[in-house]
Structures are given as structure tokens and as C-alpha cells.
Amino acid sequence: MLWIKTYITYKVSFDIDIENGMQEFILFINPLCFLMFIFGFGLFMKDKRRPTYIFAVSLIVSAILYGNVVYYREFTDFLTIPLLKQTSNMGDLGSSILTLMSPWDILFFVDLLILGLVMKFKPSFVVNKTYSKVNRRVYFLLVVAIGFFNLGLAETERPELLTRTFDREMLVKNIGTYNYHLYDAYLATKTSAQRALADGSELAEIENYSNANYKEPNKETFGIAKNKNVILVSLESLQNFVINNTLYGEEITPFLNKFIKESYYFDNFYHQVGQGKTSDSEFLLENSLYPIGRGSVFFTHSQNEYTTFAETLRAKGYSTAALHANNKSFWNRDVMYKALGYDRYYNIDDYDVNEQNSVGWGLKDKDFLKQSIAHLKELEAKGSPFYAKFITLTNHHPYTLGEEDATIGKFDSNSKTLNNYFQTVRYMDEAIEQFINDLKTEGLYDNSIIVMYGDHYGISENHNVAMAKYLNKDSITAFDSAQLQKVPLIIHVPGQKGQVISKVSGQIDLKPTLLDLLGIDSKGSIQLGSDIFSNDKLEFTVFRDGSFITKDYVYTSETLYDKATGEVIPDKSVAKPYIDKAQQELEYSDKIIYGDLLRFIESGQKK
Numbered sequence: 001m002l003w004i005k006t007y008i009t010y011k012v013s014f015d016i017d018i019e020n021g022m023q024e025f026i027l028f029i030n031p032l033c034f035l036m037f038i039f040g041f042g043l044f045m046k047d048k049r050r051p052t053y054i055f056a057v058s059l060i061v062s063a064i065l066y067g068n069v070v071y072y073r074e075f076t077d078f079l080t081i082p083l084l085k086q087t088s089n090m091g092d093l094g095s096s097i098l099t100l101m102s103p104w105d106i107l108f109f110v111d112l113l114i115l116g117l118v119m120k121f122k123p124s125f126v127v128n129k130t131y132s133k134v135n136r137r138v139y140f141l142l143v144v145a146i147g148f149f150n151l152g153l154a155e156t157e158r159p160e161l162l163t164r165t166f167d168r169e170m171l172v173k174n175i176g177t178y179n180y181h182l183y184d185a186y187l188a189t190k191t192s193a194q195r196a197l198a199d200g201s202e203l204a205e206i207e208n209y210s211n212a213n214y215k216e217p218n219k220e221t222f223g224i225a226k227n228k229n230v231i232l233v234s235l236e237s238l239q240n241f242v243i244n245n246t247l248y249g250e251e252i253t254p255f256l257n258k259f260i261k262e263s264y265y266f267d268n269f270y271h272q273v274g275q276g277k278t279s280d281s282e283f284l285l286e287n288s289l290y291p292i293g294r295g296s297v298f299f300t301h302s303q304n305e306y307t308t309f310a311e312t313l314r315a316k317g318y319s320t321a322a323l324h325a326n327n328k329s330f331w332n333r334d335v336m337y338k339a340l341g342y343d344r345y346y347n348i349d350d351y352d353v354n355e356q357n358s359v360g361w362g363l364k365d366k367d368f369l370k371q372s373i374a375h376l377k378e379l380e381a382k383g384s385p386f387y388a389k390f391i392t393l394t395n396h397h398p399y400t401l402g403e404e405d406a407t408i409g410k411f412d413s414n415s416k417t418l419n420n421y422f423q424t425v426r427y428m429d430e431a432i433e434q435f436i437n438d439l440k441t442e443g444l445y446d447n448s449i450i451v452m453y454g455d456h457y458g459i460s461e462n463h464n465v466a467m468a469k470y471l472n473k474d475s476i477t478a479f480d481s482a483q484l485q486k487v488p489l490i491i492h493v494p495g496q497k498g499q500v501i502s503k504v505s506g507q508i509d510l511k512p513t514l515l516d517l518l519g520i521d522s523k524g525s526i527q528l529g530s531d532i533f534s535n536d537k538l539e540f541t542v543f544r545d546g547s548f549i550t551k552d553y554v555y556t557s558e559t560l561y562d563k564a565t566g567e568v569i570p571d572k573s574v575a576k577p578y579i580d581k582a583q584q585e586l587e588y589s590d591k592i593i594y595g596d597l598l599r600f601i602e603s604g605q606k607k
């Protein structure tokens, strides 16, 4: 029953891309080896113990599967061990998780009910028999054989499955959810050993790579924001498709649409986060390194040595602060922010938060930004330029908003998430407008650069049907999904003229881009992005799962598309250099993080 249930779950709850009959077959048999193995221990048990064991295992395995189902509904991804360790996130996640569960989910456990009834009314079905040693050996040999058979088929379909995989769907598809979890557990132990074994010898190669990819800054923009304050706003879940777009004829983000006309607006800019969502975007910004493939680097590697954007500014005399009205331990920020070089974290304890001014995840953006002005004044009073990073919150899944705050209608589709999204996006737009006006009144506008970007997608692939309806498309394909990962990037430098920059770029480019604007050359420091303004900028952006976008190509789920036409290019070899480069960069980045390699750089050498 569990085998069949797992397979049905694959088909119903997960969206696993199947290309041929062989892949379907692998998917079908992949739960078998693990389930036979784990239930096999029942063969050693007698009397009442066996049914108890079988029932307990069924319950635990079902719970794990169900956990994945719920997580997948929002994140289109599978659970990992580092994620489960993020217990300090759990409290706040409550409201989000509840919206992802449905009373119908009870059907998911129907097999347990059947099993219970069988045990009660037909106990002989599970107990009675004792098995001889030979029987048991044959049984376990069979398990091993099925395991190798499965792995063998998987390797032919997907070579290097276990050594070079950044894509969890690929693992689940080939070795099954349960073996995937075992593999994940193995990775968890392996990564903890990796730091201990690292000795810095890997660093030279990575430094060479980083230096070779360094791009000379653009003379026209280098230093145009020298010594200005940096006010950076991370726009929660804001995707680029809402910019300059309408809902039933009404502009969704009227303020931002105006603001981009007097700023640099990057309309081909992508988020690159993994499971760490907002925290991953912060990591990308600060380090110009990729977040890790499993869990959140904020949790797993907060003790590492980093060379960050904040630290670099601090070394130039800036005071540095992060402002976000959530519990300080969410995403382990209180610990990680120290490693990233923020002098001060203004968190929920620094704000007046009550029922009236809260919605969804907490303090409403308008109130958050309003109350933050006092903190900015505090930073300004220190007498040196400051770097202040704001993280908004209202436009967060499940996008709840009180009627009194809604100034645009809802969309009408089968996805409540997408329907609500437009309202919270509009709310955020208004909050930003109010904030910019406040900066002007406070005299902060003219001596600050203002940087704003979407931290990651807001509408997951789970809402593709509704999204297709909104975008007037028949469906959302993998090709479309990849390009929907665009988030807006807006940089406003005092006195500039507006300009749209359409180079393909991503969050990994933020650090070198901003440093160059501030007149701080990042040459020689280890970074995997480059200044977007540079005339030599390579238009190439890698996603955490190994997908990438260039000027001409979109590569996702191991399929290469012509970006202009959306057609599949069967001969992937034309993009081989990019495919290799994407893998290489992710590997280098992982090596740095897992080996804590930056600790081997002499502090004098640090930029």
C-alpha cells in the first residue's frame, strides 16, 4: 500500500518531469527497495511486535512523505535535513503552513486506516508466521538486487547522478523520496567533515577563476556614488512581471513604474536563491557567492569567515545596519549578521508592533518603514556615511491584507495566492512611495543611493494554471518558469537620468556592481559575479539548481531552449561551455562555504 501510495503521490502531488517510458518505470519502482528494506526488519519479529512495527514504520514513512507534499505545495521542492534543523523559523511559518494544508489531506492516511482494520480483524494476515534464516537472507538479497537494479537504470538515464546533482527533483525521480532522504542524511555528515578536512589548497584555483572573471568597471559609472549612504531595500517576493503591468486595466505598481524612470532599472535581473529564500538573497548580496544547495547557509555556516559588502563598507568608515521587523533569530539572522559585518540589527524589539499595525507575518511595511526613519536618523547622527539594509515583509506568502489597506482588486483565478498577491504588491508599492517621500523630507534622499530588488519569486510553479491565465498564455512551460524568476533591480543615484539596463544579470552581481558605484574596486577579492555596468559583463546567470540564462539561451531541467523562440535546441553541445561554467561556479562556491575556505586568506590580503 505504501509503495502504491508513494507512486500516486509522485503523480498527484509532485510535478516530476517524465520524458520517456524508462523514466516512468524508474519512478514506479524507486520506492520499492527502501520500503522492502525497512519493513524487512519485521521478519525478525514475532507475535504482537511485528504488526506494531509495521504500523509504526508506515506511520513514520507516511508522515515524511506528507511533510514533503506540504512543503512541495509552496516551494516546488523537497525537504532536506538542514531545513528541519531550522527550528527557530518554525513559529513564524505556522500561518503559511496551515494555508498549505487541506482537510482532504486526511485521505492521504487512508492506507493506515485500512492497515489498522486488517490488523484488528484479520491479525493472522501479519503475524503468525516465523521466517527461517534462509528465507530472510533471500529476502534481503532480493532487496539489494532491486536496489542495484534501480540505481543502474538511474545511472544510465542520468549519469553522475549522485556526484554532480544540484537538482533534488532529479534525485527523487531516480532513486525515490526515501532513498533521497537517506542520501541527504549522508550529505549532512559529509559536509560537516568537509570543513575539518579543508586546508586552503583549493583556494588558489578558485582565486584564479575569480580573477579571470573580473571585469574592469565602467569609467562612466565607477565612483558616481562615492561616500554616499547606501539605503538598500529587499522587496519581499516581488517578481518583475508586475512592473509596468496592469490588472484589469489598473497599474499594479504605479509608484515603482514612475521611480524606475528616474533610476537605473534592470529588467533582466534574476534571483538565484535556494531553500534559504530571503536569507539566500542576503547571502548573495553580501558575498557574491551562491547560497548552498540544501537548507539555508545562514543556519549551516554562520560561523564561517566571509568577506562581505557590509565589511568592505565598514572598512571604509561606513556604519552598517540591517532593519527588519521580525524575530531576530528568524533565519538565524542574529548570529549570521555578526559574521556578515552588520554593526546593528534593528529587529522586532526595536519596533512598536501591535495588533493594529500588523498583518500576516508581522508589522506592516508602511509602519515598519515609517518607524525606521528614527533608526536612520540615529545612523546619520554618527557622522559617517551609513549602509542600511531594509527587509520588507507584508508581501509574503500567503499575501494577506486587511480590506482597509487594499487599493487594487483581487485577480480572479483558481489560485488564492496569486489573486491576493496583487493587493500586497500594491501595498508594498505604496509603502515604498511613502518611504521615498520621508527620505526626501528628512534630507536623506540626496546623499544616498537607493537600491531595491526582489528577493525571490512570490508565485511558485504550483500556481502555474492561474499564472497562465494572468499572462494570457495556454500554459506555463519550464522555459517560461525560468524567465519568471526575474525580479526587479532598481538603483537610484542622486542626480542621475533614468536608464533601463537589459543585460542578463543576477543577485550574485550586486556586490561588485554596488562597490564599483561607490568607487571601491573589488579586484582581487573572491567573487563569482561582476559589475553589471561593466562593458565586458558576461550575460550569464546561474540558478542554484544549475539552470542558467544567457543572452541567447535558457537552460533548465537539462533542456536547452532558444531564448528568442522558446524552441528546444536538441544539440546541447552548442551551449556546453556555459553548462560547464554553471556547474563549475556552483562547485567552487560550495567548496568555499563547506570548507570555510575564506578563513585561509590572510586578513591583510582581504579587500
Ligand code: GP9
Residues within 6 Å of the ligand: 276, 277, 278, 279, 324, 326, 330, 331, 391, 393, 396
Ligand atoms: C522573514 C522574512 C521572510 O524574516 O525575511 O523570509 P522568507 O520566507 O521569504 O525566506
Ligand code: MN
Residues within 6 Å of the ligand: 236, 237, 277, 278, 455, 456
Ligand atoms: Mn522573502
